[in-house]
Amino acid sequence: MSEARSEQVLRVDAYPTHEVGGYRVRAGKPFPFGANVVPGGVSFSVFSDQASSMTLVIFKRGESEPMAELEFPEEFRTGSVFAMTVFGLDHENIEYGYRADGPYDPVSGHRFDARQVLSDPYARLISGRDVWGVEPDRSRGYQYRSRVCLQDFDWGDDTPLRLPAEDLVVYETHVRGFTRHPSSQVTAPGTFAGLREKIPYLKELGVNCIELLPVFEFDESDNMRSNPETGEHLFDYWGYNTVSFFAPKAGYAATGRYGMQGDEFRTLIKDLHAAGIEVILDVVFNHTAEGNEQGPTISFKGLDNATYYMLTPEGYYFNFSGTGNTVNCNHPVVRNFVLDCLRHWVADYHIDGFRFDLAAILGRALDGTPLPNPPLLELLAFDPVLRHTKLIAEAWDAGGLYEVGNFPAYGRWAEWNGKYRDTVRSFLKGDPGVTGELATRIAGSPDLYSTRGTSASVNFITAHDGFTLADLVSYNDKHNEANGEGNNDGGNDNASWNCGAEGPTDDPEINRLRTRQMKNALAILMTSQGIPMLLSGDEVARTQQGNNNTYCQDNELSWFDWSQVDENAELLRFTREMIAFRGRHRELRSTSHPTGQVRESLGLPDISWHGERAWQPDWSAESRLLAVARCGTGDDDVVYVAMNSHWEAHDLELPALPHGRSWHLFADTGAEAPHDIRTPGGEPELENAGKYLIGPRSVVILVGRTPDPEL
Amino acid sequence: MSLNVKERRNKGGTVLVATGEINSETSGQLLQSLLPLVREGRPLRIDLTAVTYVSSAGLRTLLVVYREAQHAGVAVTLYGVSEEVRFVMSATGFLDFFETGEAAAAQSKAKSTPKTAVAR
Numbered sequence: 001m002s003e004a005r006s007e008q009v010l011r012v013d014a015y016p017t018h019e020v021g022g023y024r025v026r027a028g029k030p031f032p033f034g035a036n037v038v039p040g041g042v043s044f045s046v047f048s049d050q051a052s053s054m055t056l057v058i059f060k061r062g063e064s065e066p067m068a069e070l071e072f073p074e075e076f077r078t079g080s081v082f083a084m085t086v087f088g089l090d091h092e093n094i095e096y097g098y099r100a101d102g103p104y105d106p107v108s109g110h111r112f113d114a115r116q117v118l119s120d121p122y123a124r125l126i127s128g129r130d131v132w133g134v135e136p137d138r139s140r141g142y143q144y145r146s147r148v149c150l151q152d153f154d155w156g157d158d159t160p161l162r163l164p165a166e167d168l169v170v171y172e173t174h175v176r177g178f179t180r181h182p183s184s185q186v187t188a189p190g191t192f193a194g195l196r197e198k199i200p201y202l203k204e205l206g207v208n209c210i211e212l213l214p215v216f217e218f219d220e221s222d223n224m225r226s227n228p229e230t231g232e233h234l235f236d237y238w239g240y241n242t243v244s245f246f247a248p249k250a251g252y253a254a255t256g257r258y259g260m261q262g263d264e265f266r267t268l269i270k271d272l273h274a275a276g277i278e279v280i281l282d283v284v285f286n287h288t289a290e291g292n293e294q295g296p297t298i299s300f301k302g303l304d305n306a307t308y309y310m311l312t313p314e315g316y317y318f319n320f321s322g323t324g325n326t327v328n329c330n331h332p333v334v335r336n337f338v339l340d341c342l343r344h345w346v347a348d349y350h351i352d353g354f355r356f357d358l359a360a361i362l363g364r365a366l367d368g369t370p371l372p373n374p375p376l377l378e379l380l381a382f383d384p385v386l387r388h389t390k391l392i393a394e395a396w397d398a399g400g401l402y403e404v405g406n407f408p409a410y411g412r413w414a415e416w417n418g419k420y421r422d423t424v425r426s427f428l429k430g431d432p433g434v435t436g437e438l439a440t441r442i443a444g445s446p447d448l449y450s451t452r453g454t455s456a457s458v459n460f461i462t463a464h465d466g467f468t469l470a471d472l473v474s475y476n477d478k479h480n481e482a483n484g485e486g487n488n489d490g491g492n493d494n495a496s497w498n499c500g501a502e503g504p505t506d507d508p509e510i511n512r513l514r515t516r517q518m519k520n521a522l523a524i525l526m527t528s529q530g531i532p533m534l535l536s537g538d539e540v541a542r543t544q545q546g547n548n549n550t551y552c553q554d555n556e557l558s559w560f561d562w563s564q565v566d567e568n569a570e571l572l573r574f575t576r577e578m579i580a581f582r583g584r585h586r587e588l589r590s591t592s593h594p595t596g597q598v599r600e601s602l603g604l605p606d607i608s609w610h611g612e613r614a615w616q617p618d619w620s621a622e623s624r625l626l627a628v629a630r631c632g633t634g635d636d637d638v639v640y641v642a643m644n645s646h647w648e649a650h651d652l653e654l655p656a657l658p659h660g661r662s663w664h665l666f667a668d669t670g671a672e673a674p675h676d677i678r679t680p681g682g683e684p685e686l687e688n689a690g691k692y693l694i695g696p697r698s699v700v701i702l703v704g705r706t707p708d709p710e711l
Numbered sequence: 712m713s714l715n716v717k718e719r720r721n722k723g724g725t726v727l728v729a730t731g732e733i734n735s736e737t738s739g740q741l742l743q744s745l746l747p748l749v750r751e752g753r754p755l756r757i758d759l760t761a762v763t764y765v766s767s768a769g770l771r772t773l774l775v776v777y778r779e780a781q782h783a784g785v786a787v788t789l790y791g792v793s794e795e796v797r798f799v800m801s802a803t804g805f806l807d808f809f810e811t812g813e814a815a816a817a818q819s820k821a822k823s824t825p826k827t828a829v830a831r
Binding site for chain 2: 090091092093149150152153154187188191192193196253254255258259260263264266267270
C-alpha cells in the first residue's frame with residue numbers, strides 16, 4: 001500500500017452534524033471559496049454581504065429541476081460567508097448554484113431575486129455551453145451551471161517557464177480560430193487538443209509565447225446580430241464577455257461534452273511548456289456578461305450587485321468598458337476575487353502571464369475616478385504566487401482613460417504599446433515627419449518607459465482588434481458590413497494603405513509591393529527593442545477581407561487557413577528567419593534603453609543613427625529614411641537596419657566598422673525571394689564594402705562581423 | 712450504467728476484463744478489484760474492450776492504479792481501448808502515462824523499470 005492510501009487521516013469534520021432537506025450536512029469552511037471536495041462530501045462556500053438568506057441548489061447533471069434545495073442554517077454563516085459541507089454527493093454527477101434572498105432596491109444597488117439560480121463566481125467548471133455553437137435551451141431557468149471538480153492534475157515536473165520577458169516573441173491567437181478551418185487537418189478542429197497538435201508549427205516558427213484570446217467560460221450565443229447579406233447568425237467569437245472567471249471554456253475542448261475541459265487545457269499547457277512556449281491569457285476583468293439594467297442575471301448581479309459593480313449614485317451601471325457594466329475592481333472584496341482568480345490560473349493551470357483587457361479600468365476608484373496608486377494593480381504586482389508572472393496591460397479603456405507610458409507599473413507591469421503600432425504604421429505608409437518618433441519607438445520607447453526598461457513595451461503592429469497585416473497593406477478603409485452594424489463598428493484610425501487598389505487585385509506590381517510592405521513591418525518589429533507580438537496568421541498573410549473587427553465572425557474571415565502555409569511560404573520563411581535573427585542578436589533584446597555610449601570593445605556607440613550619409617540621420621519632416629546601428633558588448637555582431645518608406649531608392653553610405661569586421665547582408669525586402677533574407681549566421685559579405693543601394697519602400701538589414709573564413 | 716469486472720489468471724499474469732462504464736459510481740468498485748491484484752505483484756492486464764465510456768473520475772482511477780503499480784514495481788497494460796476512449800485519454804493527457812504495446816515491449820528490454828502500457 002503506497003503512501004497516498006495508507007495515510008488516510010481520520011478527521012472529526014468528516015462526519016455530519018445536521019440534516020437539511022434530507023441531506024446530512026455540517027458547517028463548512030469559509031475558505032477557500034467555491035465548491036471543494038472534502039472527506040465524505042463537498043464543502044460549498046459563497047460570499048454575499050447583503051443577502052438575508054442563502055440556499056444551495058443542487059441538480060442531477062443536466063436536469064432542469066433541482067434534486068435538492070438546502071438553505072444554509074444561520075449558524076453556518078461566518079461574517080458574510082455562507083459555508084456548508086454536504087455529505088454523500090456524487091460530485092461528478094451534480095451541478096449546483098445558489099439562490100440569494102435580500103432586498104430588491106436598485107437605487108441602493110441591490111438586485112436580489114430569490115427566483116433566480118445563480119452561478120458560483122468561484123466555479124472551476126461550468127456546464128451549459130459544452131459544445132461550441134449548439135443552440136442552448138433558453139427555457140431552462142439555470143443556464144451556466146456550476147460544477148464540482150478535483151484539482152489533482154498530474155503535472156509531472158512542469159512549472160511556469162519564467163522565460164526572461166525581453167526574450168519573448170509573443171504570438172497572439174484564438175483557440176478556436178487557430179485550427180477550426182478544415183485545412184488544419186487536426187483530429188479535433190477548433191479545440192485545445194487541436195492547438196496541441198500544432199505545437200510543432202509554433203516551434204518551427206520560433207515563437208516562445210502564445211497569448212490566447214479569452215478562454216474563461218463565455219457564451220458565444222449571446223450575440224443577437226446576423227450577417228445582413230447571408231442571414232447567418234453571428235456568434236460572440238472573441239469571447240470578451242466573461243460568464244465565469246475560474247472556468248475554462250468548455251466549447252474550446254473536444255472533451256467539453258464530458259466536462260474534461262480543465263484537463264484538456266492543462267495538457268495543452270504542459271505540452272507547450274515542454275516545447276519551450278509560454279502561455280499568456282487575455283483576461284477581461286473590466287466587465288462581465290451581465291450587462292446593464294437590461295442584461296441577464298447570472299451570478300454577481302444576484303449575489304452582491306453593489307459590491308461587484310461600479311454604480312452611479314442612482315444605482316445605474318457605470319459603463320467605462322463600453323459593454324454595459326464595469327467591474328468594481330478596487331473594492332476590497334473584488335480585488336481579492338481578481339487575485340484569487342489569477343492565483344488559480346497560475347497555480348492550477350501553470351499560466352505564465354496575463355494580458356489585461358482595458359486595464360485602465362483596473363486603476364479606477366469605486367466612483368470611477370482614476371487612482372494614483374490603485375490597490376489592485378499594486379496587489380497583483382507584489383503577490384507571492386504571481387511574482388514571476390508576466391503582467392501586461394492594455395493601458396486604456398472605453399471611458400477615455402489612456403495610460404500608455406504611465407500605467408501604474410510597480411516595476412512589474414508591461415503595456416501594449418499602442419504608440420509603437422501607430423508610429424510604425426504611419427511610417428510604413430510613407431507619412432512625412434515620422435522618422436524622429438520611429439527612432440524612439442524602435443529603441444524601446446524610452447520616452448514612455450525610461451524607468452521601466454524596454455520590456456515594459458509590448459511592441460505590435462497588428463493585433464486581434466484591427467486589421468491583419470495583409471489587410472493593413474490591402475485596404476485604406478475598414479469593410480465591416482458582415483458584422484451587421486452598417487460598417488459603423490470597428491476603429492476608423494487604421495493608418496493603413498492599400499498600395500494602389502482596395503482589396504484583392506491581379507496587378508502584380510501592387511501584390512509585390514504588398515508583400516514587401518509586410519516584410520518591412522516584420523523586419524522593423526523583430527529588430528525593435530521591447531517584446532514583439534505577432535498576430536497569428538500574419539506570417540502567412542492571413543486576410544479578413546478588410547474587416548477590422550471580427551469579434552462576431554466565427555467563419556473563414558477569422559480562421560487560420562492552413563493552405564496559406566504553402567501558398568505564402570515566402571512570407572513564412574521571412575518571418576521565421578527574422579525571429580531567429582532576433583534570437584541570435586541579444587543587442588536587439590537589451591532590457592536597458594540605449595544611451596549612445598561608446599562600447600569600448602568596438603569603438604561604436606550602443607546605438608547610432610544614420611541616413612543616406614553615415615552618422616547623419618535626417619530628422620526633417622520630409623525624411624522617410626532612417627538607419628540604426630546597434631552594437632552589443634564583447635564579440636556581438638553589429639546590426640544595421642535601414643528603413644526606407646520613400647517611394648524612391650537611395651544610396652546608403654555605411655558606417656565604417658572596426659578593423660577585421662565587414663558588412664554582411666542578412667535581409668533586403670527589395671530583393672526577390674530567396675534573396676530577400678538569409679539564415680542568420682550564413683549572411684554573404686557585401687561586395688561593395690562602404691555602400692548599399694536601398695530600394696523604394698524597403699528595409700535592409702546588415703550584420704557587421706568578421707568574415708567566415710570558409711566563404 | 713454499471714460495471715462488471717472479471718478476473719482471469721494465466722501463466723504470464725492476471726487479466727482483468729471490465730465491461731460497462733467507468734465513472735464516479737463504478738470507479739470505486741474497479742479500484743477495489745485492481746488494488747489487491749497490484750499488490751500480488753504479478754503483471755496485470757486491464758482489458759477495456761467492452762468499456763464504452765471512461766469519465767473524469769474513471770480516468771483518475773486508472774491513473775491512481777498506474778501510480779500504485781509504479782510504486783509496487785508492477786507492469787500494468789491497458790488493452791482494447793476504444794477509439795473514443797483513446798481520444799479522450801489523449802486529449803486530457805492521461806494517455807501520456809501509458810505506452811503502446813510495441814513501445815512497452817521495447818522499453819522492457821531497455822529498462823528494468825516496469826511501465827504501464829496501452830494496447831489495442
